[in-house]
Amino acid sequence: MLFLNYIGLALCFSAAAILVSFALKLLRADRIEAKKSASRVDGLADVLMGRAKTRDDWLPDGRIKGGMIFNKSKNRIEICGRLSDEAFNRIFR
Amino acid sequence: MADSQTKHSTESSADADPCLPRLWASYVGWIPTVNGRLSFRHIGDSRHPTESICANLDLSNGRLIIAYQRRPLSDVLFPRIIHPYRGLSGDFWFVIAARTKAAAIDADAVSGQVFVYKSKDDWRSKADQKVRAHIAEINAQRFSLDNQRNQLAELSFDRATAVASNTADISVSFEILRDGTIFVSQPVFAEQALEEASVAFANASGLDLRSWVSNQVYFFLRDVSHNHQHHEPTSDNILVLQDYDASNDLEWRKKIIFSLHYAIIRFKRDDLSEQASYRALGILAYCKSFAMCCKTKLKDKFDNAPIFNEEALQLSLTAKANEISSRLQAIANIQTANMARASTLRTIALGIFAIIVAVIAILIQPRINEKDKATFPNLYEASTIAAENFFSFLQLGLLIVVVTWIYTHSDWAASTRTGRALLEASYIRKGRAVTLFLASAAALVAGGLWKFRAAVIDSYESLRDLISLFQ
Numbered sequence: 001m002l003f004l005n006y007i008g009l010a011l012c013f014s015a016a017a018i019l020v021s022f023a024l025k026l027l028r029a030d031r032i033e034a035k036k037s038a039s040r041v042d043g044l045a046d047v048l049m050g051r052a053k054t055r056d057d058w059l060p061d062g063r064i065k066g067g068m069i070f071n072k073s074k075n076r077i078e079i080c081g082r083l084s085d086e087a088f089n090r091i092f093r
Numbered sequence: 094m095a096d097s098q099t100k101h102s103t104e105s106s107a108d109a110d111p112c113l114p115r116l117w118a119s120y121v122g123w124i125p126t127v128n129g130r131l132s133f134r135h136i137g138d139s140r141h142p143t144e145s146i147c148a149n150l151d152l153s154n155g156r157l158i159i160a161y162q163r164r165p166l167s168d169v170l171f172p173r174i175i176h177p178y179r180g181l182s183g184d185f186w187f188v189i190a191a192r193t194k195a196a197a198i199d200a201d202a203v204s205g206q207v208f209v210y211k212s213k214d215d216w217r218s219k220a221d222q223k224v225r226a227h228i229a230e231i232n233a234q235r236f237s238l239d240n241q242r243n244q245l246a247e248l249s250f251d252r253a254t255a256v257a258s259n260t261a262d263i264s265v266s267f268e269i270l271r272d273g274t275i276f277v278s279q280p281v282f283a284e285q286a287l288e289e290a291s292v293a294f295a296n297a298s299g300l301d302l303r304s305w306v307s308n309q310v311y312f313f314l315r316d317v318s319h320n321h322q323h324h325e326p327t328s329d330n331i332l333v334l335q336d337y338d339a340s341n342d343l344e345w346r347k348k349i350i351f352s353l354h355y356a357i358i359r360f361k362r363d364d365l366s367e368q369a370s371y372r373a374l375g376i377l378a379y380c381k382s383f384a385m386c387c388k389t390k391l392k393d394k395f396d397n398a399p400i401f402n403e404e405a406l407q408l409s410l411t412a413k414a415n416e417i418s419s420r421l422q423a424i425a426n427i428q429t430a431n432m433a434r435a436s437t438l439r440t441i442a443l444g445i446f447a448i449i450v451a452v453i454a455i456l457i458q459p460r461i462n463e464k465d466k467a468t469f470p471n472l473y474e475a476s477t478i479a480a481e482n483f484f485s486f487l488q489l490g491l492l493i494v495v496v497t498w499i500y501t502h503s504d505w506a507a508s509t510r511t512g513r514a515l516l517e518a519s520y521i522r523k524g525r526a527v528t529l530f531l532a533s534a535a536a537l538v539a540g541g542l543w544k545f546r547a548a549v550i551d552s553y554e555s556l557r558d559l560i561s562l563f564q
Contacts, residue, residue, distance in 0.1 A: 005548035006488040012541025013492070014499040016534040018506075023530035025506040025516060026523055038521045047518050048175065050168030056300045058348045060330040062359045067166035068309060070211040073180040076290035077211060079300050082168035083517055084330055086359070092507050092516055093365065 025092055033091045037063060037083055050080035063087045112390075114339035117266060118276035120307050121337040121345050124315050125379045126273040129386050131318065133158070133193060133203050136269075139317040147317075148231035151197050152243045157250045158203065159228055160317060161188040166309065170514040185209055186216040187313040188224060188261065190254040191269075204268040206254070207310045208261030209280075211287070219260035227253035262287065265310045272386040275314060277334055280306040308333050331356040331376065346387045347398055353380040354401060361410060367421060370414035377407055475562055482555040489552050 040052045040063065054064040065084040070077055083091075115121075124131060137147030137160030147160030167183020169175050176183060191205025210216040230249035234242050258264065266278040280303055282288035295302035311334050332352050335345035353376055360373035381403060388395045457472060466473045479486075506512045519526030542549050 002484075002547055002551060003488060005545040005551075006492050009541050009545040009548045010492045010495040012537050012545070013496045016537040016541075017496060017500040019530045019534040019537065021500065021504075022506045022512070022515060022519075023527045023534070026519060026527050026530070029520055029523065034520050034523070041521060044518065044521065047521060048170050049179075050170065052168075053298075054300075056304070058333070058335050058352070059355060060333045060352055062330055062355070065168065065330055066305065066308075067168040067183070068185070068305065069167045069169060069176075070182045070185070071180065072182060072212070074290060074294075075287055076294050077287070077302065077306070078291070079295050079298065079302065079305050080168040082170070086330075088513060088517065089507075090363065091520060 029091050030093060033087070037087055037091060040064060047082070050082045052081040052083065054081045115268060115276040115337070116339060117278055118268070118337045118339075119279045120277040120304065120311070120334035122275045122277070122311055122332060122334040123349050123383055123386075124269060124273040124275055124319050125332070125382070126319065127378055127382050129273075129382050129389075130271050131269065131273045133200060133269075133271075134197070136160075136191070136203065136318045137189060141316050145317055146225060146228055148228045150231050150235060150246055152246060153196060154243065155195060156193040156197060156200060156203065157231060157246055158189060158191045158205070159224070159231065159250060159253050161186060161224060161228075162313065162317065164309075164313060170518050171511075182212045184213055185211060185309075186213075186220075187310070188220070188257045189314065189317060190250070190257060191267075192250070201271045202268055205266075206258070207265045207267060207313060208257040209263040209265070209306070209310070210260075211262045215260075215262060220256050223256045224253050227256070263306060265307060267310065267314060269314065269318065272390070273383075274386070275311065275334075276337065277307050277311060279303055280310070304334065342391060343394060343397060346383075346391075346395075349383060350380060350387075350399060350401075353377075353383065357406070357410075361413070365417070367414055367417040370410050370417060374407065374410045374414065377403065377410065471562060478555075478558045478562065482558065485551050485555040488548070489555070492548075 040054070041047050046052065050067065050069070052064045054066055055061040063084060064081040064087075066079065066081045068077055069080055126132075133156055134149065134151070137145060137149045137158050139145045139147075139160075139162060142165055143163045145160045145162040148157065149160070150157045164185050164187055165183050166185050167176070167181070169181065169183065172181075172183055175181065186209070188208040188210075189205065190208070191203050193200035193203045195201070210220065227249045231246050231253075234246040234249075237245075239245065262283050263280045264283075265280045268276045282291075292302045295305065315332075332349060335348045338344060357373045357376050357380070360369040360376070363369035380401075384395075384398070384403075387398065457469075460469055461472055461476045506516055519530075
């Protein structure tokens, strides 16, 4: 029983350490790149739903990768987009 | 309607005349091929984004290609949570049914259709089993010596095409030329309500759904016919389709060249990554290949194309890659030398210390007994504490090892899919997110200390006993 308590404690501390590593990653993010990318969304809901604004012309948008989803309840295909891997890696190098 | 599209695109095969205008096409693009001759033999065989199921059979009168692939196209973060909650589906099934109209060595074009299924339910209920069975039938003819090999394979191909044509939600005609040029038609929706609702939703965001779907078809065709070498396979943003104007064969080519150079410049501006410079070099190779294809096709007309100093650019990119590489190597060398020196000295110091402790432990071991207890009370006490708390120390040691191991295992935040999604969701409100992460970490530590207080108390008591020896 005591051993399980140690295991539980180890898991809690490990999860906390991972959260701290996320915080450190955010603190070290490239400010300018993050600002440019953040301008493509209006808020957290847009990011979660993959609604980053993207350019739709002959030149590919380097910052956003585009995809699509099918909305079953509204029977429609919706265009979606999120940060490209290239843009993400530049922010969180 | 879909049937007529198949017939149309097949009839317009460029095997007869590669210079004919494709009046049925609305878009044109290029599938990168560095040697200028795309291999049709490998079309359909892909492992990105998922493994495709394919048949690509060379017959005496042409090649038959039929393949399908699940393509997770959702850009929603945390799709496993949000998709069921919001009634969304991010998996689309793409089927390619195409053929050449000449023997392998003479074929200069492959033409056919791509069929898109909007959901797993559609695919499974309408086409999955039948298409898969027909693909198996075609593959079974690969080494067949049957006199009717061609007819049997073509029959299976036609049946698979008919199944997809009659059941797909969207169909798109295409033609790929040997030099990588690809012509794509407007998508045809099987259900008008689906088309209208989808187009209206896209229009509200200022986007063109038809060109978007055609581009997704292009990405699929690119995935199943070329190997991504100079960019991450998940990034499709180097080339997209261009509007096709049958009377102007130069304009779209200029745009492709500009797009490739735009990608090169994007990678070139990355001052810290050696990999980015090498990727830019790779894309420059594609750019040169495309320019060569254009020159072959347009001859003198291509003289009006934009001129880039590609040799100088190549030298610059190579120099930059070498510079970054040598700088990183120099830093790595210094770090390695410092670490090697430090670790050697530390190892020697630790070795001497360990030998001294081991020798002393061997010498004092016989003194730890009831008889010498009065003469060496601290030694006896330390032995008693070690014996009484052996398992506590062992578990505490394990706890420290586990936490250190997990923390230093890898870059959890940026290397896992969930980690990347969490970072992407949090960087737009950086201050609040950092506070939230740190507060959550503190809460976890506090909660863990309380919930598993038996372990905390045990550790505390063991350490207290140990420290009391030195007081």
